[in-house]
Each structure stands twice: as structure tokens, then as C-alpha cells.
Amino acid sequence: LNGHRSSSGDVARTKILLLGLRRAGKTSVQQVLFNNLPPKQTFYLETTIRIVKHAVDTVIPLEIWDCPGNVTVETLGIPLSQISTIIFVIDIRDLYNQPISKLVEFIVAADQENPNIGLEVFVHKAEKLQDDDKIESFRQIQERVSDRLLDISPDYEQIQLNFHLTSVYDHSLHEAFSRVLHKLVPTLPYLEELLNVFCANSQSPKAFLFDIRSRLYIATDASPVDSATHNLCCDYLLMLNSFGPLYKSIGPGRQRQVSPLTPPPSASSSTLRSSPSLSSSGKTSPPTTPTASTRDTASRKHGKELFYPSAATSLHPATPGTTLTYHLITPYLALLALLPTNVYEGRRGLLEYNVVFFREGVQEVCETEREARGGG
């Protein structure tokens, strides 16, 4: 039906703006999430002086705009109507007027040009403060923003503004960005339903569909997300991503015959990696010979012939114990699920069957999404 697409240049990308004063941490957010920059290395980032657009391919194609601190609605270059979400980054210690004025300016403009725009505020570098101060500063920033908005017009009481506490040094950034992303994925209800079905059929108390490279979760089942489980899944993915290249043989070895297409290298520049030891630990899944493409409808129909990496780690040697499983679903996405260890060990066949069913469902949803964007 549809041919291969080597370049996705003309795909309609969902645009996300990263705004905020200089040194608020915008570039750090972008680099840590999408370029696997180790958090400590953000120290060496230089000030952004022009808008830098980063194409990110995940369940939906994104374009993240890393903006310099002095950008305004006028100098942005495109109308806000073309933007899906604004993420405004404020340093948590920056309680003064300047960042808040800037934020309010954008909110007012967005409200006029594009009332549907997503408005997210990352109260950033949160790990710098002790818990009490952190909560207090977080509250004050929210209060000041809403006071300023109400001064302008009482109508702003209705406006939907989401605040998140974030830091590149822990998982809060990943969790916050995941929540931002969820609002942008039109097929989210279908993915959630597939996860619900998977959980019910596999006795899994919790399952996530993760974007492999960024470690953002795209969807999860209906049970509530607790941060501890989310963090553990993020760490697990980080470990698996790092193992891949570590034992990859470059000598003449036997390869898996068929494997789904691996994602192309990230579109964003990677010149910032300066430390070999630190940056290599951030490398993602191993590149491989792209012998078949899941984007290709024909090969997808023969999905069973493809090799999909998987992994499992058992926690708690005691019964019942928990096993954390990993199954590649598409070139970008992986299913991470918690399972009772006895289910994992005793009912492997059933589990594999449920994974195949889930995979086919997700691939179909992704295909539909791609076609809707005119990209596939």
C-alpha cells in the first residue's frame, strides 16, 4: 500500500515551545530528555541565542523549539496558532517579577490567538531546595501567576495552566514531560485500552508503554501511577539501553535474522557530548541491520517472523515476587510491565501471546496515526 519513507521531513509535526528566561534550564531539559545528555554535563551548555528546532520521532512526530530567553510572541516567527503546547521553564529560586511577566505575556497572547494551546509551567531545578522550601516556592509561583492574570482580567480564572516541579537530576522531569505528551497524542485512549486489556489478561498490576530513547511514557493502564514504580521503570530502561551497545560484537558474529527497523539517529545535534565515559552510558539501543521495517505494511502482517528484543528482571527472591518485563513493540516503543513472578515463570506462553496481541494493536494505532498525518 504505502511505500517506504526514508525522510520524514514533510510530516506534520506537533510543535512544543520551550520558553523561559535565560539559564532557566530550557536547553538542559531538551538535551537531557532527547539527546541523552548526562545531567551533570548540562553545566557546560552554552546560552542559546537563536531558536533551535529539534525533530523528535516518537509515537507522534514532535518538533521541540528551544528558544532563547529574549524571544517574544512577535519574534517567534510563526503564529501561536501553529503551536500545540508552550512549556514555560522557571528556575524555582526565581520568585521575582521578570519570569512571571514573561509567562503572563505569552499566556495572554496565546489566549487570543489559540485558546486550545497547552500551557505548562516547569518549576525547574527543584532539587536545589529542601522539601518545605520547595513546596512553598512552588505555591508562591503559582499564586503570583494567577494574581497577575486576574489583575488583567477576571476571565483568566478559567484558564487551564498546569504546574510541574522538575529537575534534570531525578525522574521528575521525565514524569512531567510524559504528562505533557499525553495530552498531545490523539490515539491515547486506544493505547490505554490496549494496556488495560494486557494488564487484565496477564495479571499485571501496572504496565507502561515507553518511548525507548527518551524514557518518556506514552501511555499507561488505568491504575494510578506511583512515582516509585515509574522511576524504577525509567531506571530499568536506562540500564537496558546501556547494555545493548556494551556487548555488541563488531567482529564476525551471527546476527538475529530479522529485526524490526531501529529508529534513525536522533535528529538533534549531538556535538555536546564531551565525556566518552559519561555520554556512552547514555547511548540507546544498539543499531542493527534494518532488514525489515515495521512501517512497511507487508512485513507488519508477518510480524511473527520479526525478532523483537525482550528482557526481564526479577525482584525479590521471595514468593510471590515481582518480575519487570520489557518487550519491544515498535522501533520506538517498548512495553514495560510488572508481573507476579509466578505468572512470568509459569505462564510464559500466555504472556507472549498477550504481548503479540498488544504489539499488533499498538502497531495498528501507530499506522493509523501516521496515515492521518499524511506521513505514512
Next chain:
Amino acid sequence: MRKKVLLMGASGSGKTSMRSLIFSNNPASLTARLGATIDVEQNHVRFLGDLILNLWDCGGQDAFMDSYLTTQRSTIFQQVGVMIYVFDVETREMNKDLEYYRDCLDGLRQFSPSASVFLLVHKMDLIREPRQPSFEKKRKELQDASGEGTVSVFGTSIYDESLYKAWSNIVHTLIPNASILSKHLTTFAVACNATEVILFERTTFLVVATSSTLPDIPSTASSLGSDTTDGEDARGLDPTRYERTSELIKAFKYACSRVREEFHSLEMELYDFTAILAEMTRNTYVMVIVHDPTIETAALKLNVRMARRKFEELQGDSVAL
């Protein structure tokens, strides 16, 4: 069997930090809270079989150092298996550090002439790339200060795998018959059709022995991980894979402990290889790496189960002398 390990170096050089990473599974971020060590903190760590490491973390403030070298001299320096001397790469008092270091060497010569000496150029993460030239310069300086004796110099940082490389080498010198373990691991690897088998100590995840090559016994006494080729085999596996594996597993173990879970085992079927990581004996974990795609993790797990007894026995032997 007990082995005494001295941790020496100026105050703030990072001795307690590295001890808390390697032996207590704490993350690097928590080390900022450590206070200066007062006098000597002794720890016993059951390492392998009957091998007990007796760690002496010696607080590095001048007053303590002076006392180690005088009134406490024989207590500190007798029956030492290994002395690890830590130098902060950014120290502004290198001459003073070297002077204390030379005095400690004298103490060792007097009371434990057969002790091995490891020098760690620590906090390498503070040096901007390329790090190799600054490291080489330090290494030369330290070698000159060490006189005749052979010393091994490693560049380390608590923020990357280099610490595991150095410590794996250190404990390796304390396991008398590691080569026998290694021989049997090789046999085991052949039985599994494995590319490589690695034996880790259970709590530290330091490398005890490997099937193909031993953790390099530092003969050239230089190592920084970034450009060394030791450990690289014909298949071109990553030369830093052992220490990186230690680091990755330790980080994941810590992640598990934060959610009050305990890491138990791991299996992976990835594009290029299949691997399992499982308990081998009471105090070791084994990692089996296979590049043959026809071999299943279940078969590997079975092999490990069957090899357990043998390794339990061997391990007892290897340290009993």
C-alpha cells in the same frame, strides 16, 4: 582469611565516598553529605568465601596523618595487604600530599614490605576533556615519587565506571587463586557456547574473575579506561564492559532499593546477544553472554544451576590457600 586494606589520602580526597559507593551501594549524589572521617573507621566486609576485607578508612586531616606516622605507626602499617592512596586530581597541595605519601610508603616498607600499593588519581570528572594528558602527567609525578617499588595508578571518579575498574583490580590482587576460578569459568563458557562469562562479587559487583581475560593485572601500571585496549578481544567487545556492567547493575540495585525491592536476576534477548545475570554462589553473581541466537535464556539458567555446586566448592578453595 583476613586482608587489611588501608585507605589513605588527604582530607576531602574522596576515600569515604568511594567506600560508600562500592561497599554500601550508596549513590554518588549522597556523598556530598559525608563529614570528615575522624581518626580511623574500620569495616569488615565479607568478600568471597572466607575472604574478609578489613578496610581501614583513615581520616586524612594533618593531625591524624601525623599521628599515623608516629605514635600509631605500627598499628596502622602492620599486616597490610593493600594500601590505596587517594589523590584529589585538583589538589592545590600536591607537594604536601606527596610528602605524606612518601612517609606512608616508608611505614609500609618497615612493617608490611610485601603490601601492594594502588594510587588513585580521583575526581577525574572535574577535568575537562581530553583527560588523558592531565592523567599521564599526574601518573608520571606519582611514579617518580614512588621510587623503586611498583605501583599501579588509576584515574577514578565516583560519577563513572572508572571506580569499578580500579577496585576490581585491587580486590583481584587479594584473591589468591583467581586464576583457577577463571579457568573453570572458561570451561563453563565453552559448555554454554558463551562468548564470555563474568563472575561478580555479590554486594559490590566488583569483577572477581572472567572467562576470557582476567581483569588486567596492572603491569604497565597505567589505566584510565578511555583509551586502553586491555580486555578487548577479537570480537571487538567494548573494553570497558566489565566496569560498566558493575556500574549499571549497582545503579539498578540502588533504584530497586529505593522502592524497597531487591534486585534478583536479569535476562535479556537483545538484537546482538542473549545474556543472563544470576546468582552463582552465596556471594557471587554470574553473567553469561552469548552471541549465538539459537541459544535460549532458559538453557543458560539451567547451566548456571548445574554449575553452582562446583563453584561453591571452588570458591572455598580459592581463598583458603
